[in-house]
Amino acid sequence: MCGIVGYVGSLPVKDILINGLKRLEYRGYDSAGVAMWQPEGLEVVHRVGKVANLEEACADKGAGSTCGIAHTRWATHGRPSEANAHPHVSCDGRIAVVHNGIIENYAELREELLARGHAFRSDTDTEVVAHLVEEYYEGDLLRAVRAATRRLVGAYGLVVTCADEAQTLVVARKDSPIVMGVNDDGCYVASDMVALAKDISDIVVLEDYQLAKLTPAGMVFCGVDGEAIEPEVIHVERDLEEAEKGGYPDFMMKEIYEQPRVIRETLDGRMVNGALSIEELDLSVEELSFIDRVYIIACGTSYHAGLIAKNLIEGWARIPTEVEVASEFRYRNPIITPSTLVVAVSQSGETADTKAAISDARVRGAKVFAITNVVDSSIARESDGVIYTKAKKEISVASTKSFTGQVVSLTLLAMLLGQSKGRLSSSQIRLMFRELADTAGQVEEILSDTSVIERAALACKDATSAFYIGRGISSAICYEGALKLKEISYLHAEAYAAGEMKHGPIALIHEGFPVVTVATKSPVYEKTLSNLQESKTRGALIVAVATEGDEKIKEYADYVLYVPKVRNEFSPITVSVVLQLFARYIAVARGCNVDQPRNLAKSVTVE
Numbered sequence: 001m002c003g004i005v006g007y008v009g010s011l012p013v014k015d016i017l018i019n020g021l022k023r024l025e026y027r028g029y030d031s032a033g034v035a036m037w038q039p040e041g042l043e044v045v046h047r048v049g050k051v052a053n054l055e056e057a058c059a060d061k062g063a064g065s066t067c068g069i070a071h072t073r074w075a076t077h078g079r080p081s082e083a084n085a086h087p088h089v090s091c092d093g094r095i096a097v098v099h100n101g102i103i104e105n106y107a108e109l110r111e112e113l114l115a116r117g118h119a120f121r122s123d124t125d126t127e128v129v130a131h132l133v134e135e136y137y138e139g140d141l142l143r144a145v146r147a148a149t150r151r152l153v154g155a156y157g158l159v160v161t162c163a164d165e166a167q168t169l170v171v172a173r174k175d176s177p178i179v180m181g182v183n184d185d186g187c188y189v190a191s192d193m194v195a196l197a198k199d200i201s202d203i204v205v206l207e208d209y210q211l212a213k214l215t216p217a218g219m220v221f222c223g224v225d226g227e228a229i230e231p232e233v234i235h236v237e238r239d240l241e242e243a244e245k246g247g248y249p250d251f252m253m254k255e256i257y258e259q260p261r262v263i264r265e266t267l268d269g270r271m272v273n274g275a276l277s278i279e280e281l282d283l284s285v286e287e288l289s290f291i292d293r294v295y296i297i298a299c300g301t302s303y304h305a306g307l308i309a310k311n312l313i314e315g316w317a318r319i320p321t322e323v324e325v326a327s328e329f330r331y332r333n334p335i336i337t338p339s340t341l342v343v344a345v346s347q348s349g350e351t352a353d354t355k356a357a358i359s360d361a362r363v364r365g366a367k368v369f370a371i372t373n374v375v376d377s378s379i380a381r382e383s384d385g386v387i388y389t390k391a392k393k394e395i396s397v398a399s400t401k402s403f404t405g406q407v408v409s410l411t412l413l414a415m416l417l418g419q420s421k422g423r424l425s426s427s428q429i430r431l432m433f434r435e436l437a438d439t440a441g442q443v444e445e446i447l448s449d450t451s452v453i454e455r456a457a458l459a460c461k462d463a464t465s466a467f468y469i470g471r472g473i474s475s476a477i478c479y480e481g482a483l484k485l486k487e488i489s490y491l492h493a494e495a496y497a498a499g500e501m502k503h504g505p506i507a508l509i510h511e512g513f514p515v516v517t518v519a520t521k522s523p524v525y526e527k528t529l530s531n532l533q534e535s536k537t538r539g540a541l542i543v544a545v546a547t548e549g550d551e552k553i554k555e556y557a558d559y560v561l562y563v564p565k566v567r568n569e570f571s572p573i574t575v576s577v578v579l580q581l582f583a584r585y586i587a588v589a590r591g592c593n594v595d596q597p598r599n600l601a602k603s604v605t606v607e
């Protein structure tokens with residue numbers, strides 16, 4: 001959730017840290033700080049708010065320093081303040097720590113350290129780590145960090161520096177991502193690859209209970225007991241434009257416009273000699289045919305992709321499918337048998353609840369399959385198989401292109417299950433695949449003229465609340481539409497299965513209340529139209545998403561947002577693009593920062 005960056009080498013560290021933090025700012029942005037090594041001691045600066053505030057405060061700092069650590073925070077323990085911003089330092093200020101994750105036993109450690117005379121300056125869980133390392137420090141930082149991590153319960157990605165050890169960083173990890181790389185100028189460490197120097201494409205992903213020591217001479221690795229480790233070096237293709245807006249006003253807009261590419265690349269190579277191929281699933285057709293229950297586990301937007309998939313899997317394969325919020329699933333007692341398939345959906349591949357839920361499912365004997373956007377992420381590593389969504393780096397906190405990648409991947413999975421159950425023939429699959437591929441062009445068509453969507457958004461921008469209604473697969477997409485609006489515009493929005501309106505929510509409708517209705521052509525079109533009229537007659541402002549050529553809907557809707565005609569099962573792909581744009585235009589009109597909505601973080605690595 002927070003972002004970490006560290007560097008040691010021959011270049012001035014300040015610019016590397018600040019630029020790294022700017023690239024990581026999408027992860028957390030309530031406060032930020034740096035600690036830079038200087039001969040007379042660590043130079044530590046904290047600021048509340050954006051990295052730009054920290055940059056300003058560092059204007060005359062960091063001269064000559066070539067070693068340091070930095071952090072951008074998303075508050076968990078302790079409100080956003082300078083005192084609670086990282087790096088946290090030991091009593092004597094000679095040890096500084098940045099941390100992602102949560103130290104669950106911090107209260108007990110704090111008591112112990114207070115009793116031993118340590119003085120605390122913040123309300124954070126992280127500060128105990130600085131004092132613990134100080135407690136164990138006897139001239140060897142790596143040894144002290146090893147000893148400290150043995151005492152920690154919880155999740156941590158840690159980078160530590162010490163005034164008494166020039167040009168040295170020590171890194172440790174458990175359940176919180178840490179990547180490292182080296183180039184001619186030195187060693188880099190970060191919580192996310194995007195903050196490593198652009199020319200680094202061979203990276204080390206630190207594993208749980210591993211530590212590393214970084215100096216200008218390179219990186220050495222060990223386990224918690226000090227045993228030497230030779231980690232795997234992974235080659236990754238870096239997209240150097242990934243963190244640039246490329247002429248778009250914000251990352252969200254850029255990412256919305258990338259969706260045709262995401263659809264094409266996610267489908268690329270999936271039809272081989274006329275047959276659907278998801279080799280990564282690593283299950284034979286026979287094994288697939290034994291699956292009699294599917295659980296889709298995810299959070300937030302990824303959960304909504306799961307709701308869509310439930311309709312597809314049950315419709316095409318007739319396999320009972322439950323979609324579960326990961327934070328609930330992990331504390332239930334779900335019915336899992338050897339013929340259960342668990343599908344974890346996660347853009348980041350690091351969401352703490354989803355990760356914990358799949359570990360639990362595996363212990364119970366389920367086969368776990370992941371759909372994620374991040375190569376070698378924790379969820380990818382801990383699953384039996386994985387489909388990568390090919391969305392590439394998603395910077396905007398609100399998911400758009402990764403959602404589309406998830407829906408397309410889940411659609412493929414549903415088709416495969418349908419085929420393995422003998423319910424979809426090869427020729428049906430080939431036809432469906434072609435239609436699925438066509439959605440890329442259809443999304444392009446939507447993106448070529450967004451003026452009506454913008455007009456509808458401007459008409460709704462001053463509302464205080466909105467409903468999203470639809471039936472069947474369209475009700476699933478409404479949940480996602482409402483979430484997009486809530487998170488980026490701070491406008492209250494709720495989604496309902498359209499038939500539920502008259503069982504309560506309709507009481508809220510009054511003159512001008514926006515009701516976004518997904519009424520594309522489907523077997524339940526006429527029913528949705530009646531629900532739309534129920535709201536209309538009570539004064540609602542109706543924004544309808546409808547199928548091109550539908551003239552009838554104009555009689556009832558104030559704004560009609562047309563999408564090209566597609567198979568009903570594929571409509572979430574086109575409709576979601578319209579709802580993303582609708583939410584974004586409202587948010588911009590309300591003066592919101594669409595890429596960095598308040599209180600949110602891109603990757604939720606704490607429970």
Ligand code: F6R
Pocket residue numbers: 299300301302303345346347348349350351354397398399400483487602603604
């Ligand atoms: C909303 C959004 C979040 C994430 C959720 C799960 O736009 O992005 O709701 O979908 O935090 O994250 P992942 O998919 O990384 O597991």
